[in-house]
Amino acid sequence: MPGLTPCLWLPERAEEAAAFYLDTFRAAGLAAERRGEMRMGAGGDLVAVTLRLAGLEVMLFNPRGEAQHSHALSLFLTLPDQAALDRIWEGLLQGGAPVACGWLKDRFGISWQIVPEPVGTLLNTADAVQAGRLMQAIQGMVKLDLATLQRAFDGTA
Numbered sequence: 001m002p003g004l005t006p007c008l009w010l011p012e013r014a015e016e017a018a019a020f021y022l023d024t025f026r027a028a029g030l031a032a033e034r035r036g037e038m039r040m041g042a043g044g045d046l047v048a049v050t051l052r053l054a055g056l057e058v059m060l061f062n063p064r065g066e067a068q069h070s071h072a073l074s075l076f077l078t079l080p081d082q083a084a085l086d087r088i089w090e091g092l093l094q095g096g097a098p099v100a101c102g103w104l105k106d107r108f109g110i111s112w113q114i115v116p117e118p119v120g121t122l123l124n125t126a127d128a129v130q131a132g133r134l135m136q137a138i139q140g141m142v143k144l145d146l147a148t149l150q151r152a153f154d155g156t157a
Contacts, residue, residue, distance in 0.1 A: 005050070006075070007059040010108050014062030017108050018049045021060075024091030025053045067109075074103065074111035082116060082146045089114050089143050102144040116146040122153050133157070 010017045021027070034047040046062045054077055079085045092114070095107030102115050122134055130153050137152035138144065151157040 003057070005057045005059050007048075007061050008069075008108075008110060009061050009063065009067035011063050011065050011067050013108060014049055014060035015046050017060050018051055020094075020107070021051055021053055021058075024088060024094075027051060027053055069105075069109035069111065071099075071103070071105075071111045074113050076113045076115070078115050078117040078120065080117050085114055085116050085144065085146070098142045100142055101138050102141065104143075114144065116144060116149070118146060119144070119149060122149070126153065130155070 008017075034049070048059055048061045050057055050059045052058075058075075077088065079088060089104065092106045092112055093104055096105050098104050099111075101113075103111060103113050105111050119134070119138075123131060126134060133152045133155060134149060137149050137157065141148070148157065
C-alpha cells in the first residue's frame with residue numbers, strides 16, 4: 001500500500017535526533033534502522049532510521065555534508081490538550097528556539113507547528129467574528145495557550 005513518509009536530512013546527527021525525538025514523544029522505539037556503506041556516508045555508519053512519532057512514520061537520513069532547513073516545510077502536530085502540548089513543546093524546545101504562533105525550531109533545525117487539537121474544531125465552527133478573534137490571539141502568542149484561545153473565541157478575553 002502506498003504511503004507518505006517525511007524524510008528529514010540530519011547530516012551526521014540522525015542517531016542523536018532519533019534518541020531525542022523518541023524521548024520527547026515517549027515513543028516505543030525505532031521502526032527500522034539501516035547501516036552500511038553509501039556514497040554520502042562511511043561503511044557501517046547509520047544510513048537512515050525510521051521512527052513512529054505521533055502516529056506518523058518519519059525517516060531520519062544521516063548523510064555527510066550539510067542541510068538547510070526552513071519554515072517552508074514544517075511538521076504540524078496537533079495535541080489533545082494543554083498538558084500534552086506543554087510537554088512536547090518543552091521537549092522540542094531543548095536546544096531549539098521558539099518562533100511565533102505555535103511555531104518552534106528544534107535543535108536540529110526542524111520547524112514544528114504545535115497546536116492544541118481543539119483549535120481546529122473552533123476554527124471549523126467559528127463565524128467570521130470568532131475566527132478573527134481567535135486568529136488575532138494566535139498571532140499574539142509564541143506557545144499556544146488553549147484557555148486563552150478559548151476566551152478569545154468566546155469574546156471573554
